[in-house]
Amino acid sequence: MRRVFTVGVLWCVASACLAQEPTITPRADLSDTYERVDLSWTVARFTAANAAGTGTATIEFGLNVPAAYIPGTIEPIPLVLYLHGAGARGSNLSKVIQRQTPRHFALQSQTVPECEAFVVAPQVPSGQLWANTPWANGPYEQTAATYTDWMCLTDGLMDYLIDPNNNAALVATLGIDANDIDTSRLYVVGDSMGAYGTWDAVACRPGFYAAAIAASGSGPKNKLEDIRQTPFWAIHGRTDSTVPNALPTTTDPDGAGSLGMLALIDPSFDNTASTELITLDDYAKSEDDPNESDTLIYTELPAGYSHGTVAMEWTTLVSGVDAWLFSYTVPEEVEVPPVGPIESLEADASGMILSINGIDVNDLVLGITTFPNPPKHADPRYHADKADNFDLSDGASGDDQPYFETLFAMPVNTVFLVENNGNDSGYFQALDTLGNPVGEPVAFTKHADYLKTDYRFFLNQQASGIMFTPPSPAYGIRIIQPDDGPLGFDALSISGIPAPVEIPPNRR
Numbered sequence: 001m002r003r004v005f006t007v008g009v010l011w012c013v014a015s016a017c018l019a020q021e022p023t024i025t026p027r028a029d030l031s032d033t034y035e036r037v038d039l040s041w042t043v044a045r046f047t048a049a050n051a052a053g054t055g056t057a058t059i060e061f062g063l064n065v066p067a068a069y070i071p072g073t074i075e076p077i078p079l080v081l082y083l084h085g086a087g088a089r090g091s092n093l094s095k096v097i098q099r100q101t102p103r104h105f106a107l108q109s110q111t112v113p114e115c116e117a118f119v120v121a122p123q124v125p126s127g128q129l130w131a132n133t134p135w136a137n138g139p140y141e142q143t144a145a146t147y148t149d150w151m152c153l154t155d156g157l158m159d160y161l162i163d164p165n166n167n168a169a170l171v172a173t174l175g176i177d178a179n180d181i182d183t184s185r186l187y188v189v190g191d192s193m194g195a196y197g198t199w200d201a202v203a204c205r206p207g208f209y210a211a212a213i214a215a216s217g218s219g220p221k222n223k224l225e226d227i228r229q230t231p232f233w234a235i236h237g238r239t240d241s242t243v244p245n246a247l248p249t250t251t252d253p254d255g256a257g258s259l260g261m262l263a264l265i266d267p268s269f270d271n272t273a274s275t276e277l278i279t280l281d282d283y284a285k286s287e288d289d290p291n292e293s294d295t296l297i298y299t300e301l302p303a304g305y306s307h308g309t310v311a312m313e314w315t316t317l318v319s320g321v322d323a324w325l326f327s328y329t330v331p332e333e334v335e336v337p338p339v340g341p342i343e344s345l346e347a348d349a350s351g352m353i354l355s356i357n358g359i360d361v362n363d364l365v366l367g368i369t370t371f372p373n374p375p376k377h378a379d380p381r382y383h384a385d386k387a388d389n390f391d392l393s394d395g396a397s398g399d400d401q402p403y404f405e406t407l408f409a410m411p412v413n414t415v416f417l418v419e420n421n422g423n424d425s426g427y428f429q430a431l432d433t434l435g436n437p438v439g440e441p442v443a444f445t446k447h448a449d450y451l452k453t454d455y456r457f458f459l460n461q462q463a464s465g466i467m468f469t470p471p472s473p474a475y476g477i478r479i480i481q482p483d484d485g486p487l488g489f490d491a492l493s494i495s496g497i498p499a500p501v502e503i504p505p506n507r508r
Helices: 013-019 100-111 149-161 164-173 193-204 257-265 307-317 319-327
Strands: 023-026 030-034 037-049 057-062 076-081 120-122 180-192 211-215 232-237 279-281 296-299 337-343 345-347 355-356 367-370 403-420 426-431 437-444 463-468 474-480 490-497
Touching: 013 437, 023 164, 030 100, 037 149, 037 211, 037 279, 037 355, 037 367, 057 149, 076 100, 076 149, 076 193, 100 120, 100 367, 120 149, 120 279, 149 164, 180 193, 180 307, 180 319, 193 211, 211 307, 211 319, 232 257, 232 307, 232 319, 257 296, 307 463, 345 463, 355 403, 437 463, 437 474
Parallel strands: 076 120, 076 180, 180 211, 211 232, 232 296, 279 296
Antiparallel strands: 023 037, 030 037, 037 057, 057 120, 337 463, 345 355, 367 403, 403 463, 403 474, 403 490, 426 437, 426 474
């Protein structure tokens, strides 16, 4: 499946890396044997602009292709990007390809049809990092300063490999056709320092990778919502002393390692039970192997499993990783207008809504509406809680408020708002699990964006409906006053269509 990417890579591909024409230079190929199977790696160097845009940099990488691969003769297949740990840094790519993780995926590609894939393994030079942060410190702030040349080059390499415009060079140097790579099934996995790189890569390019697995690392705490757009499996040892792994505490609010990141994403999570957001996987039980509905997973190995053991051997220690990883496909982008009129609204004679857009109200979820200030009207008919039902004879006035919010107990992917008259303008903005704004505010306009109904139950004013589609499942919505005056939105009913916690992948 061919996708056209509109999401720019953080800092690098959006600016500096695109300024330099990239090149690939072939190197001497390498051979390896794993589980009595011969594995051949095509080796090359990728040169492009550095992260700062002040010059060029080069990264060496290996590419393993399916044994019977002939360019242009197959249906597109996945690509697995492997990011190595600190011990494989240097100028000898054999240190990378002879690690168990790339060997595992290369072997699976040769022997298991369901896991057939291109495997790409770049190498960081000695003393360098995928993400510029000390790996003992746990969750960090992702900034331009943490974005290294090696991550910049890897992002650029991924873009180069999937671009059919580069086919002449790709065939000449690597023997592959970009059209043979399924760009809806790009995966990234990493160990230790490379696990930091995996968290960083997913946060840097939300929606680019179909799924990710990171063993013994941590990630950017300021990119939690971006990370949640990609199905993610975190694996870590309970007593890891190299990359500490700990839940947040009052003295350390970020925690450390995988546990720190997962608890920041879901504050209700600890390492004792699954939550609505996070599935806790038992490494010793294959019967609880995660499936496609489990989009955020944590596996913890007990005391006795060292950092090196977990990071280097997770592909065999933890069952189900292959089936889970390859089950994911990035959903095709669907153009959905974020704001528009409700198509239909049905109510009974007393003013109780029966359905919105043909959806029974029993299948919708109501929110809890709050104002930054007490509503100006003393009349209890205008209290905020009146908007939190399906009764068109109740209402809540937002007059003279800078904004008001409705929060839902679960994520929703569409919000239906019914208000008096439909003569107000302003902005809608989605909210995350903590009530923080997500994405840019989206303007709505009186009259044009409303369905006008014949229902007149509250103050004999016309009930009008408007629909907001947030860019990703949201836990709430903020309605903000327009640029030219106060908010006048008088809510009669605010509800939403429940959504999965994560955007579900397309099934193959």
